[in-house]
Amino acid sequence: MISPSLFVTELLNGLTLGVLYLLIAAGLSVIFGMTDIINFAHGALYMLGAYLGLSVIGVTGSFWLALLIAPILVGVVGAVMERLTLHHIYDRDPLYHIILTFGAMLMITEGVKYVWGPQPQQFSTPAILAGTATMEMSMLSISYPIYKLFLIAAGVGVALLVWGLFKFTDFGLIVRAGAQNPGTVRLLGIDVSNYFTLVFALGAALAGAAGVLAAPFLSVSPSMGDSILIVAFITVVVGGLGSFRGSVVAAILIGLVESLGNLLVPELTGFSVYLLMIAVLLVRPQGLLGEYKVRQASTKVSFDEVIPPVRVTSKTGLAAIAVLMLVPLGIGIVWSSYYVGLLSLIFVWALLALSLDIVMGYMGLLSFGHAAFWGVGAYVTVLTTVHYTDLFPVALLLAAVTCGVIAWGIGALSIRLTGVYFAMITLAFAELFHQIGVTWSEVTGGANGLIMPIPQMFGINLGDTVVFYYLTLAILVGTYALSVRILDSPFGRVVKAIRESERRTASLGYDTNKFKRRAFALSGTIGGIAGSLFAGYQWFVSPETLHWVVSGDAVIAMMLGGMGTLFGPMIGAAVFIGISEGLSAYIPGWRFLLGLFLVLIVMFAPRGIASLPRVISKSTGDARSRLFGDSDEIDIADYEQTAAKEGENE
Amino acid sequence: MTDPLLSLEDVHASYGESHILRGVSMEVSPGEVVSLVGRNGAGKTTTLRSIVGVLEPTRGTVTFDGEDVTHLPDHERVQRGIQYVPEDRQAFPDLTVDENLRMGDLRSGGEGIYTVDEVYDVFPRLRERQSQSASHLSGGEQQMLVIARALVGETELLLLDEPSEGLAPQIVRDVLDVIDRIRDEGVTILLVEQNVHAAMETADRHYVIDRGQIVFEGDTAALEGDREVQEKHLGVGATLDEP
Numbered sequence: 001m002i003s004p005s006l007f008v009t010e011l012l013n014g015l016t017l018g019v020l021y022l023l024i025a026a027g028l029s030v031i032f033g034m035t036d037i038i039n040f041a042h043g044a045l046y047m048l049g050a051y052l053g054l055s056v057i058g059v060t061g062s063f064w065l066a067l068l069i070a071p072i073l074v075g076v077v078g079a080v081m082e083r084l085t086l087h088h089i090y091d092r093d094p095l096y097h098i099i100l101t102f103g104a105m106l107m108i109t110e111g112v113k114y115v116w117g118p119q120p121q122q123f124s125t126p127a128i129l130a131g132t133a134t135m136e137m138s139m140l141s142i143s144y145p146i147y148k149l150f151l152i153a154a155g156v157g158v159a160l161l162v163w164g165l166f167k168f169t170d171f172g173l174i175v176r177a178g179a180q181n182p183g184t185v186r187l188l189g190i191d192v193s194n195y196f197t198l199v200f201a202l203g204a205a206l207a208g209a210a211g212v213l214a215a216p217f218l219s220v221s222p223s224m225g226d227s228i229l230i231v232a233f234i235t236v237v238v239g240g241l242g243s244f245r246g247s248v249v250a251a252i253l254i255g256l257v258e259s260l261g262n263l264l265v266p267e268l269t270g271f272s273v274y275l276l277m278i279a280v281l282l283v284r285p286q287g288l289l290g291e292y293k294v295r296q297a298s299t300k301v302s303f304d305e306v307i308p309p310v311r312v313t314s315k316t317g318l319a320a321i322a323v324l325m326l327v328p329l330g331i332g333i334v335w336s337s338y339y340v341g342l343l344s345l346i347f348v349w350a351l352l353a354l355s356l357d358i359v360m361g362y363m364g365l366l367s368f369g370h371a372a373f374w375g376v377g378a379y380v381t382v383l384t385t386v387h388y389t390d391l392f393p394v395a396l397l398l399a400a401v402t403c404g405v406i407a408w409g410i411g412a413l414s415i416r417l418t419g420v421y422f423a424m425i426t427l428a429f430a431e432l433f434h435q436i437g438v439t440w441s442e443v444t445g446g447a448n449g450l451i452m453p454i455p456q457m458f459g460i461n462l463g464d465t466v467v468f469y470y471l472t473l474a475i476l477v478g479t480y481a482l483s484v485r486i487l488d489s490p491f492g493r494v495v496k497a498i499r500e501s502e503r504r505t506a507s508l509g510y511d512t513n514k515f516k517r518r519a520f521a522l523s524g525t526i527g528g529i530a531g532s533l534f535a536g537y538q539w540f541v542s543p544e545t546l547h548w549v550v551s552g553d554a555v556i557a558m559m560l561g562g563m564g565t566l567f568g569p570m571i572g573a574a575v576f577i578g579i580s581e582g583l584s585a586y587i588p589g590w591r592f593l594l595g596l597f598l599v600l601i602v603m604f605a606p607r608g609i610a611s612l613p614r615v616i617s618k619s620t621g622d623a624r625s626r627l628f629g630d631s632d633e634i635d636i637a638d639y640e641q642t643a644a645k646e647g648e649n650e
Numbered sequence: 651m652t653d654p655l656l657s658l659e660d661v662h663a664s665y666g667e668s669h670i671l672r673g674v675s676m677e678v679s680p681g682e683v684v685s686l687v688g689r690n691g692a693g694k695t696t697t698l699r700s701i702v703g704v705l706e707p708t709r710g711t712v713t714f715d716g717e718d719v720t721h722l723p724d725h726e727r728v729q730r731g732i733q734y735v736p737e738d739r740q741a742f743p744d745l746t747v748d749e750n751l752r753m754g755d756l757r758s759g760g761e762g763i764y765t766v767d768e769v770y771d772v773f774p775r776l777r778e779r780q781s782q783s784a785s786h787l788s789g790g791e792q793q794m795l796v797i798a799r800a801l802v803g804e805t806e807l808l809l810l811d812e813p814s815e816g817l818a819p820q821i822v823r824d825v826l827d828v829i830d831r832i833r834d835e836g837v838t839i840l841l842v843e844q845n846v847h848a849a850m851e852t853a854d855r856h857y858v859i860d861r862g863q864i865v866f867e868g869d870t871a872a873l874e875g876d877r878e879v880q881e882k883h884l885g886v887g888a889t890l891d892e893p
Binding site: 170173174176177180181183184185186187188189190191192 | 702704723724725726728729734736740742743744745749752753754756757799803
């Protein structure tokens with residue numbers, strides 16, 4: 001039996017937690033409400049706020065000054081970030097905003113590590129808020145930290161402040177109008193673009209305030225924003241994208257579900273929040289208080305130029321394979337076996353990026369949950385080889401089939417969602433698997449993970465660097481060739497048609513959901529193969545393989561290379577892994593450079609590395625035409641190209 | 651003759667690759683009500699968009715009140731007194747009627763023709779619906795709201811894009827009455843119409859546009875008398891001529 005005192009204490013804990021989520025989600029919701037931007041840098045801005053607060057306290061000794069100054073500084077950082085980057089690309093697909101803010105997140109996190117150092121730091125509670133308050137009543141006897149009570153009050157204060165700002169001021173009116181139709185606001189003589197900057201700054205400042213408020217209560221570390229970011233996303237989605245009131249309600253609800261849920265149904269600890277989000281998205285995708293907006297539902301991945309995949313049998317394809325086949329011969333002469341191992345790792349990641357490109361680049365659905373396939377593939381492989389057979393190919397096959405089935409299941413539930421909603425539900429499913437990996441320790445080994453025997457097959461040692469290299473290369477080439485083939489088939493043409501316009505494809509009589517489900521299952525299968533090989537690469541699996549960061553890295557590798565080309569994502573994976581494994585050895589702040597690289601790619605070469613030859617030749621071409629003044633002819637050539645393409649599309 | 655309030659000289663404009671305006675020249679003098687008539691796709695809306703700056707002309711100049719505004723951003727042109735009421739209305743659906751009107755009053759610039767209070771006297775229907783969200787209004791009411799919103803800001807020139815499009819005949823009457831009332835206040839109006847009869851009823855002077863070029867300019871009598879222009883450029887057939 002749960003005593004009333006325990007119940008009330010848990011209730012207060014739930015409220016505290018909910019207010020904490022509210023504080024972080026508030027800024028996210030404000031930013032999304034006007035700009036439709038999913039700000040992945042929000043957790044980093046929150047963390048930055050905590051560190052800046054720490055420094056202000058260090059200088060002035062006042063918590064209250066920190067609470068005032070740190071948010072302003074974070075707001076300025078947000079304004080600068082918006083002005084330099086997002087400001088120029090609002091008309092792009094939301095996906096690019098995600099990548100860009102992801103890059104910004106890496107840069108801010110590295111910057112903080114550089115300035116304040118990577119160790120967690122202590123942030124003391126101000127004296128006036130230290131200690132506990134006690135309450136004695138007939139059946140209740142509660143003592144509760146004063147700071148947590150203060151936090152609840154502060155959360156209510158911030159929520160009222162933001163609500164009042166939007167409801168009663170001219171600023172709020174313009175922002176609400178701008179959220180509905182920025183073009184019309186301009187036609188009323190108001191330069192709405194400045195308001196986008198202000199709103200982003202406001203959202204960032206709110207994140208900063210949340211950081212300072214949370215700091216005495218949690219420890220301050222560079223990674224403090226990572227896990228809370230996902231909860232903040234969930235809050236905003238559950239509440240309804242773009243609805244501030246919804247975010248408030250959802251934050252409190254999630255806090256209560258988490259604390260009371262743990263009390264009443266301890267088995268669901270860690271799962272309840274994700275289950276709540278999945279349930280909301282399935283039953284009411286627009287969220288508790290939101291409205292389903294087409295713009296948020298559409299990740300419109302439409303390309304102005306089609307870059308066809310390089311065929312395996314083409315000269316480039318054969319040459320690339322030949323060069324890669326020769327690489328191990330150089331061991332000990334030109335390079336060490338370390339680099340051959342690194343190439344195998346790149347091949348494995350290339351497979352994951354390739355699998356993502358099938359759903360994202362070819363079908364236009366942003367999956368933010370491919371970590372599920374990567375991780376499940378790895379776990380199935382390890383468990384199979386530990387318990388049942390030492391034949392690695394059997395484990396690989398089993399991993400592929402399992403992930404295909406899981407992908408089909410996730411697809412069956414969520415494939416009718418699109419855009420941001422689809423990204424969020426796939427994220428939630430992946431996080432469920434992550435929780436299983438962490439908590440089901442009898443089978444998965446919990447956070448410690450599992451070690452697997454060296455992979456082998458009929459006496460051949462697959463763990464040997466060179467053998468494993470050829471194995472991954474062969475699987476990669478085979479999968480790539482097969483994918484090119486499939487996407488060129490009638491099935492693939494329907495998939496591509498869905499990307500261009502699902503409605504039109506459906507009106508031609510295709511059951512688009514069926515095609516989407518199958519393509520997603522195919523993608524999951526390949527993701528599972530990649531995960532299985534990853535386990536084979538490191539002979540070990542841990543819940544890290546299921547963490548959302550893996551999904552994020554896969555999206556980045558895909559984008560970096562150039563989605564919708566199949567070979568681009570593989571190049572992206574090579575660059576991404578090359579940078580993270582290669583540079584990390586030499587440059588301490590390499591993640592900063594990676595972030596910068598991502599930002600630059602989004603800004604200047606949105607079709608990724610695969611499009612760089614065209615971007616470069618186009619700009620030199622432009623320079624040439626300016627030089628000779630024959631721009632008219634170029635225009636006509638462009639025009640004919642476009643006309644021809646439009647003809648194709650009809 | 652007084653200096654024109656608005657003049658377009660050889661304006662070219664295009665959307666991406668498709669060249670819509672091919673050298674449009676026209677003038678509107680202060681206090682005039684001028685119509686721009688043409689078939690679907692002739693370039694009427696594009697002309698308005700070039701005037702207000704939603705679309706930047708690729709060639710030619712737009713002069714407003716003696717100042718070259720060709721390359722000014724749209725919000726700055728609006729601040730100078732060009733008000734544009736687009737065809738698809740564009741009230742803010744989630745704001746109340748009152749908030750919609752206040753949005754018209756927030757721009758920097760001179761006084762409007764009406765204050766928010768006065769505009770309710772001109773449009774009594776809007777006062778009744780003051781605190782309802784704009785999405786609950788009928789099409790005609792939304793049209794009134796958007797015109798009213800334009801008038802609470804400084805309005806030297808009102809650009810109306812097919813104000814009666816898609817409205818029931820009785821509501822069309824109301825809208826035309828409102829336009830008459832606005833002209834009596836001395837507002838200069840450039841009206842875009844597909845329906846030549848509606849244009850002739852409202853405006854004093856007319857331009858006919860076809861395939862991105864002005865093919866006729868003259869007063870109502872001249873347009874009425876020019877059967878060739880009507881048939882060739884407006885597709886007004888002999889049997890459809892009289893209402």
